Amino acid sequence: MFPQFETRRLILRPLELADAEQMQPLFAHWKIVEFMATVVPWPYPEDGSMTYCRDVALPAMARGDEWHWTLRLKTDPGELIGVISLRKRENGNRGFWLGLPWQGQGLMTEAADAVTDYWFNELGFPELRVAKAIANSASRCISEKNGMRVVHMEARDYVGGRFPSEIWAITAEEWRRHRQSLTTNH
Numbered sequence: 001m002f003p004q005f006e007t008r009r010l011i012l013r014p015l016e017l018a019d020a021e022q023m024q025p026l027f028a029h030w031k032i033v034e035f036m037a038t039v040v041p042w043p044y045p046e047d048g049s050m051t052y053c054r055d056v057a058l059p060a061m062a063r064g065d066e067w068h069w070t071l072r073l074k075t076d077p078g079e080l081i082g083v084i085s086l087r088k089r090e091n092g093n094r095g096f097w098l099g100l101p102w103q104g105q106g107l108m109t110e111a112a113d114a115v116t117d118y119w120f121n122e123l124g125f126p127e128l129r130v131a132k133a134i135a136n137s138a139s140r141c142i143s144e145k146n147g148m149r150v151v152h153m154e155a156r157d158y159v160g161g162r163f164p165s166e167i168w169a170i171t172a173e174e175w176r177r178h179r180q181s182l183t184t185n186h
Helices: 017-027 048-063 107-122 137-145 172-184
Strands: 010-014 066-073 080-087 094-098 127-133 149-158 161-171
Touching: 010 107, 017 048, 017 080, 048 066, 066 107, 080 107, 094 107, 094 127, 107 127, 107 137, 107 172, 127 137, 127 149, 137 161, 161 172
Parallel strands: none
Antiparallel strands: 010 066, 066 080, 080 094, 127 161, 149 161
16 A cells, blocks of 8 residues: 655655556656656657556556655646656665646655655665756755755766766665754744
8 A cells, every 4th residue: 555645735646557648748758858767768659658657667566666656736636747756776766757837846845855754764764865967957956955965976878868977865864854954944
């Protein structure tokens, strides 16, 4: 059983096969896939989201290796606006994307806070690591806001090519201190 989360503005609902239909038109944009891992096909096929949900995400959820949630605004819970995921994977424990109309509003930071809490406080992992292209400034900003730090630099392959990349990390204890500092400063 996968939990549903609520943040100030969002509902994070566990991914279902029926979500693929709404995902398809939102995800199939260069600005969204450019800094995704090369496993994402480009041009994105017409059945790309269905194939991903059916053959990759949902089986990984069933195995207990991955956790995927759809993002929905509380003001319109029927409309999927993005996805956030957690994975048991070296240097790739969290990934996300947000439809273009909703970017730049701090929504993904809210979602990332919720699933990072789950990663540490419910799943009990000692560290969260994420890789991202240095050129992906919006994603890097979310890691900064989450209190993460760069622990390694390397070149990585993405849909858009090979880019200098950073591995960001935060331990469970660092996360708890970060969350505590946010509550005492507000």
